[in-house]
Amino acid sequence: MKILTLCFVVALTTQCLHVNAQLIYPKTPFNKAEAEAMIGKDGTCTIKGQVAQKGNYLVNLVELYPCTAYFNEFMEMRKKDKKGKKPISMSDEAYSYRILTIIQQDGSFEFKGLNPGKYYLQTRVIQTKVANGEKQVGTETTTTYNGHGVQIASGSTPIMEKTRYLYQEDKMYFKYVDVAADGQVVTLIL
Template sequence: MRIATSVLTMAFVCLTGMSFAQRGPKPPKVIYPEFAFDSLTAREQLKRGTGTIQGIAFTKEKNNMGFKAPLGSRIYATNTKIVLFPVTPYFEAWRELRRKKEGKKTYVYMSNEAYRFRLETTTDNYGNFTFTEMKPGRYFLQAIVGWSTTHATNVYTGSGYNGYGRTDYYTPQYYSVSHSDRIEEYVEIKESGEVVRVKLH
């Protein structure tokens, strides 16, 4: 049996010694599925098998409307952690709750016990990853891909005068903007020994 031992930790920043008017925005509300987690089901699905999941993880830059550009270049998830969860009734309840409730003001978390039942691996420099010794069943893959874009703005550096009058001079100044995308995908191993290939994006 292979169960990751680290437990999801949730940190909340407490503001003290400040007046109500000085406090920042109200922190997001955290909710959990109101569904009993069955550890025996999750434990059974994560027992060793003979199947393999081979995948490649990547994202794409977003267009001006905030959507991934279908024809954009791939941004590979380099040295990125891939998390695998067995798809159990509790997991499905969590996904449905997240679909309905998650937003800027609400986070939907699994219980610590449910989060323990997962497998993890890390991609290579080209976004490739593998999970071996998997049993037949449905699984859910998730990763957070960090990437950045470079932009330029013209910075005023001075003015000069010539026969045509005043001329203002500008120099390009470059800066980076960091981004992160949550990429997810279901995958199913239908029979023992099967090798399933998946694009996680």
């Protein structure tokens, strides 16, 4: 019994290690200086935007990533994996060089202090919506007899009840943005 338990623990440990080892990272080394130069606080460029989806958002953040060589390779790897089956990831250091901003009540957002360059923006919009419908709550059976008491027909009709239900829509919106010159203000709809 002890040997069986030990084999089970070893098998689970091996599987856990195997899962962690499967993460796929871009081969291009992350260039910290390039990312810092793009999103440094000394920049004079601004990206202003509006989320196209109207309503209340459960996720109210927009993420901005500087398009470094590392990030571009990461996006190419994700594009090639159309079914999303490969565990493609960025390093923790590269991921830490993103900027987050809050979506305001009117759907607007803004990134300030950027330098010229290419940026990738994305947001996830999860909205709760209400819809009307009907649901079946039972069945009504009708039986018809002739004058002699012999059954000549039988049928069932569903009993329907009007109902309101909630559902969620979950969408990802993204866009590449080029900031060409110092002091430029780019306006977009995401």
